[in-house]
Amino acid sequence: DTGVSQNPRHKITKRGQNVTFRCDPISEHNRLYWYRQTLGQGPEFLTYFQNEAQLEKSRLLSDRFSAERPKGSFSTLEIQRTEQGDSAMYLCASSLWTGGNEQFFGPGTRLTVL
């Protein structure tokens, strides 16, 4: 499968715990994006990388959130001291840097904070 993959697909955690999600983009794509989606809403942008450089962060990305893309391939999104309001679908997308920048999404990681 050459699409975007995300792991885990589901994560249930208790409030206050740390969680980490992984995204593997389409291999030739050098841009990678993280979004959050809550029920009944469209995806909201969190952050994006071009290769290993994190170029933009949304104000939604509080200090408890950190993202990395150490070698310009896969990326991780960590949430520290989770809160119930963090419960959402976390989506990863990737794109080429040329052309129209069409973004292709992964299946998402559904986080439930109890």
Next chain:
Amino acid sequence: QKEVEQDPGPLSVPEGAIVSLNCTYSNSAFQYFMWYRQYSRKGPELLMYTYSSGNKEDGRFTAQVDKSSKYISLFIRDSQPSDSATYLCAMKEGGSYIPTFGRGTSLIVHP
């Protein structure tokens, strides 16, 4: 007022109907317009991608952009039960990499 407005539905139609899904927007700088399909508990799938005004057709799907009215549409011909999903519009400015999404319209096509 949100930058992108989309009626959440649900929109229920019989199989074979022509479906019209719409979004309005307020930012006149938007130049790229996209439609995504999202099945329940899955990631969005890119259906159509258009630049500026005009129509684009792909199989049973037609995307239409009217920048003068700040209004975009997605038409689905001969709708099938497998088209039942949430349809998200998204749009972005020319110099931006980050699209703004609508909240999605839930479509139900019943046999």
